[in-house]
Amino acid sequence: MKPYWPIAVVVALLAVVPFVTGSNVVLNFLITTLLIALVGQGWNLLGGYGGQYSFGHAAFFGTAAYTTAILQVQYGVNAWFGLFAGICTGSLVGAVIGVLCFRSGLRGSYFSLITLAFAEVLRIISSVTPITGAGVGTLIKLDLRAEAFQFQSRAPFYWIALALVALSLVIVRMIENSRFGAYLVAIRENEDAASALGINTFSVKLAAITISAAITAAAGCFYAQYFLFIDAAIAYGPWISIDALLAPIVGGAGTLFASLFGAFVIKALGEATKLLTGDAPGLDRVIYGLVLIAIVGLAPRGIAGLLTALSRLPFRAIARPERGNA
């Protein structure tokens, strides 16, 4: 059984940050990083563990963000209920896409392209329908009360984001230690062999995409509360689908902390290149892209894979001369 204490250690370390610094810049950076970590953890479950590479996690993120925003603005529903409702609609979209894709046996790049298409279709629909505010977007009314899921300072937002990330880590660890998790990894490794051993691959993949969507949906609701504004490009834009897969892949897809570590790396990288290039617009994206290519090229298993490889180095160094002597 894989242990839970590393989650406790990492979360405890992150939880004390607001006591150390009150800087809004630092907290804002950390909150957006945790947001991406949460979005990516959803992707990690389906893509990293299950081997189903979605390019359209924006579909879950955006649906949840719009659900909570519209419920609040149009129907005066409480924001905490909006969080719950957003997670429900987000996972419903996940389940529907899952049924359609997996029922028809879509695998590999076909699955990726279809998920991308779903997200794009939702983006276009939401940019023209009145209920989403069409091209103008939806603005959530300022109401700085904890009951309304809005806060004066950033620290409570930070802790809520951290709590959601912690919960997602615990969920994924529980899955790792379960039969469902073992089946999911088996499907990633070899789907035919998995079904020969009695695994109903359709229902395992369907459960995975639904839980995956629920985690990413929670991030969508959080985004809406934190920024109080969404439009079609934010909610369903490719940026969120890309960050969703980039963070866990950089971190080492299919490992528990992949998304959290990866989110820190890509966010820090993004900020650093912006600082370096200063006024030249767009140049930061070029450097950002080059560094990402280098990371993926040099460490195809991500940070987690790199760490494992490094930890084995001393053994190899010892083993080699022994073999030479024999």
Add this chain to the structure above:
Amino acid sequence: MPEFLLDVENISKRFGGLVAIDRASFHVKAGSITALIGPNGAGKTTLFSIISGFLAADQGRVVYDGSDITAEPPHQRARLGVARTFQIVQPFARLTVRENIAIGSHLWQRSRAAALDAANDVALSVGLGAQLEAPAATLTIAGSKRLELARALAIAPRLLLLDEVLAGLNPSEIRDMVPMVRELTARGMTILMTEHVMQAIAALAEHVLVLAEGRIVARGSVQEVAADPLVVEAYLGRGAARRITAGSAHA
């Protein structure tokens, strides 16, 4: 329990214009080892895929333990007790040997710990005890073949379909595997195997079916089918049996 654990009735399968299986019918007696032999391309693996549910037949029925399973998906057949190995080994490459086998054990064990424990026992029974923690990708061919067998055994099957588990092994590895396969019937399993290694078929199979160009051309004991001119022709070409007899008459 019916006398025949498996009845294959009038199965046909076409790939475009090619008739891969042409009205094949046979029975597999419960508790027996039956071998399905034939030249390359005869349709053995296709027939296996139809029996295990990976391919749908165009016509015919597969009856297992008295009930029609023709429409059941592969995972449902596995649950009913039909296990298969793959001719081209299909390991879960990045998992260890023990984790690979545990995927099979999970069919009857919900808990991870229990499944991993059960996998230990299965690994020992096929001689993979020393490689429990090795990633499946690092196994030799002989090791991978044993792993294929171990995973299939882990679901505790009643009917075991072995698709060339001895192919690619050297003679001493084959000598190790043969008693292991025979022992499985002592544990109550029924085996249908395809194989090219005749030495192993002679040692194991009570009943042999010969498939050529999608048709069952001969059936019987090893001696009976080896003497059948149709079988000789299936392997060596039309007219070969007559030429051989003529040749030996001259000598």
